[in-house]
Amino acid sequence: MMMNLFSSFDPSTGLNLSLNWASSLIPIIMIPPMFWFIPSRINMLWVKINLILHKEFKILLNHKSQGKTLMFISLFTLILFNNFLGLFPYIFTSTSHLVLTLTLALPLWLSFMIYGWTNNTMHMFIHLVPQGTPNLLMPFMVLIESISNIIRPGTLSIRLSANMIAGHLLMTLMGSTGTSLNIIMINILILTQILLLILETAVSIIQSYVFTVLSTLYSSEVN
Template sequence: MNLFSSFDPSTNFNFSINWLSTLIGIFIIPSMFWLIPSRFNMLWMKIILTLHKEFKILIGYNKTQGSTLIFISLFSFILFNNFLGLFPYIFTSTSHMTLTLTLALPLWLSFMIYGWLNNTIHMFAHLVPQGTPSILMPFMVCIETISNIIRPGTLAVRLSANMIAGHLLMTLLGNTGPTLNIFSINFLIIVQILLLILELAVSMIQSYVFAILSTLYSSEVN
């Protein structure tokens, strides 16, 4: 077994249901139907409203009502999965391209199909930035087309690579524990705690980045 086998769902305790950890976050999402909202519920509602306002500015106020719901749901789903992956013995589904590409590709594909069918002229105009010299136009079309095609790949790779990198670093440091003396172990524990705080921040940032970039891509096709 090599180092990356810890991220393989089939070798992780030989459970065939490791992917069920993706759905655990659903049970943690605070219910909107409680009689007396808790502080946690009110905090979550505040986060959702803040995200709604921000996404609405990017998408445009005149667009379809409730259009921010899909991006807020996407943010919540990735955030809970990233958080749960930091707990011991819980399979991190967002560190796999299988899940991240499944989230990114249908979104990007639906934006592209909608844009090319409904706003064809607008989509063609996007291929050549304003003020481009005539001699550079063919090159700009190629560059813009390639950058457009690799968008779902960059979204998926960014999320999975960030999740794998932090977990791998924590695993590598943790494996050195049995060989260290008392002083070094104390230092290692402090470093691991700091890394865990960093990973908590990364899990929030990456879910926000995924959602905000998806929103930006959708605003371009309108």
């Protein structure tokens, strides 16, 4: 029983154990059948998507770091599958929790910072002061750039989780009013819910792409 609007996002809803996190492992079970028959339509589509992403990330990264595209494509795949799974009824949306999104964003950001400050120290200092900044504003610009750099993993994770939870809350809120509506309003509600589901599908793709592209841009800045 849903005690409040946010209880549907509780990892322990319905059970005393946090088994809902097992939904994040479902993509590992779902992916292998794509490669049982090669070239299957699903396999050809997925290879095409990977090639498009590889070309996109290759532009953002320099020529020495093109091998990183595989890591970012894998990150995109993980987020995309988990976003899609959250659209199915009674399946826990793991990407709507900061526990998962911050776990993805924070190690990436830390690794970029450690690599950048260790190997390209002067390059990282240059990034703290934009070109053409007056001498009087330099201390303030260093402070502002440092703060904006520190909050990057937080903004990455909050953006993903907030966008995923917002649409689900709206659909849950509208669906809970169905019992008090007449037949005409129920038909309108069903049509609205279908349109919201299409919108949420687009948001799932866009947010996984945005998360990955921003991570790629953060990586390109330290080289």
